[in-house]
Amino acid sequence: MLTTVHLPPQHNHLERYRESVREGVIEQLRQEAQPLVGASVLHVNATAYGGGVAEILNSMVPLMRDLGILADWKVISGTDEFFGVTKAMHNALQGKPHDWTAHERDLWVETNRQNAADWDDYDYVFIHDPQPAPLLAILKSDGGKPSGRWIWRCHIDLTNAQPEAWDLLLPFVSEYDGSIWTMRQYVREGMPESNLMIAPPAIDPLTVKNGPMGGDDVSAVLRRYGVDENRPIITQVSRFDPWKDPLGVIDAYRLVKKEVPGVQLVLIGSMANDDPEGWEWWEKVARHAGEDWDIKILSNLNGVGNLEVNAFQRASEVVIQKSTREGFGLVVAEGLWKGRPVVGGNVGGIPLQIRDGEDGFLVDSADECGRRVAELLRDESRRERMGNAGREHVRDHFLITRYLNDYIRMMRQLAGEPAAA
Numbered sequence: 001m002l003t004t005v006h007l008p009p010q011h012n013h014l015e016r017y018r019e020s021v022r023e024g025v026i027e028q029l030r031q032e033a034q035p036l037v038g039a040s041v042l043h044v045n046a047t048a049y050g051g052g053v054a055e056i057l058n059s060m061v062p063l064m065r066d067l068g069i070l071a072d073w074k075v076i077s078g079t080d081e082f083f084g085v086t087k088a089m090h091n092a093l094q095g096k097p098h099d100w101t102a103h104e105r106d107l108w109v110e111t112n113r114q115n116a117a118d119w120d121d122y123d124y125v126f127i128h129d130p131q132p133a134p135l136l137a138i139l140k141s142d143g144g145k146p147s148g149r150w151i152w153r154c155h156i157d158l159t160n161a162q163p164e165a166w167d168l169l170l171p172f173v174s175e176y177d178g179s180i181w182t183m184r185q186y187v188r189e190g191m192p193e194s195n196l197m198i199a200p201p202a203i204d205p206l207t208v209k210n211g212p213m214g215g216d217d218v219s220a221v222l223r224r225y226g227v228d229e230n231r232p233i234i235t236q237v238s239r240f241d242p243w244k245d246p247l248g249v250i251d252a253y254r255l256v257k258k259e260v261p262g263v264q265l266v267l268i269g270s271m272a273n274d275d276p277e278g279w280e281w282w283e284k285v286a287r288h289a290g291e292d293w294d295i296k297i298l299s300n301l302n303g304v305g306n307l308e309v310n311a312f313q314r315a316s317e318v319v320i321q322k323s324t325r326e327g328f329g330l331v332v333a334e335g336l337w338k339g340r341p342v343v344g345g346n347v348g349g350i351p352l353q354i355r356d357g358e359d360g361f362l363v364d365s366a367d368e369c370g371r372r373v374a375e376l377l378r379d380e381s382r383r384e385r386m387g388n389a390g391r392e393h394v395r396d397h398f399l400i401t402r403y404l405n406d407y408i409r410m411m412r413q414l415a416g417e418p419a420a421a
């Protein structure tokens, strides 16, 4: 059976967003959502905490409720072995080959079968990523099509997907009524084109992670973690995962350190419960950092939560996101929204967010990353210009209100009542 994620009742009101978004956005959303008032909507993903999908659903679900949509959020449960298999699948879909066994496939499908028990019907069901993708096929095979319209939301960059992994997934996801993708080039062969939407994710400007924060509160967080606010700070916030390239970030920092000896690197990584690789990579990172105490390795296990992430992003002269694969990279929009230039890997959704030379820099190697960061650390007015440009870019394209509108458009489209815009 799926586990419901309980969110505080009515803690997010669209009206509060008025100051963050452009004029007319709130009114337009309310109008678009009108035909969906009273509709029931379910989101299903793999974890309530850690990673971008959980981050978005935490905001999206209450906002849908505020629009009068009866939205719920549930997560699938499974054993460590199950999450090991789904992590291997996630990695394989991003290009890391894996030798698939029948046992692994069965475990994936059977765990979904257990989660499908006592199924409640909804008008619209959004299934996020591969972990719960088999739910629809299982419910169909158990007795006809479950009610409602089903949408598969793929958050992953499938450009270099291992063909065997895509072959495993395709029969399940091709049954959906519609699908949503971050970028056109992620869509793989065989995926039905009908009701296929391209909609990159977005950030919530009012969460504890992204909302305004006073200088004293920022300083208090820095002091708590022994980071010196009088010296330059560079930060990467990411799961400890090979594709986020934390080792490359340390290499880049070492180059910066030669030019700017006072620089400090803060690496923040959460330990998500669907991510068994986290520990292994945490240790790799710690070993690579060695005895350099200007590298702070922090995580939710040290009490680093949303408020602390906010503080460190704000306290940074430059935010880094040196991914070598990235579905979207919410952390990039988070950094830009705080008026910080972001130096990010030129992969996945990062180039959507960073316009090279305008809001930060796109880089292809640790060397280039180090060079760009050092360049920015030497030039305060450029940092400020880029930070301001980035914030406006996020306001126009990557706030949750735009994303909410995309989901509403998709539901209306499936109901045969496409939205005006």
Ligand code: UDP
Residues within 6 Å of the ligand: 050, 051, 052, 053, 055, 209, 237, 238, 239, 268, 269, 270, 271, 299, 300, 305, 306, 309, 327, 328, 329, 330, 331, 332, 334
């Ligand atoms: N995050 C966090 N603490 C961490 C690591 C990540 O709060 O230690 C958050 C981060 O701020 C962002 C999300 O998790 O909101 C990660 O989303 P992103 O799209 O960047 O990457 P994903 O983990 O989904 O690949």
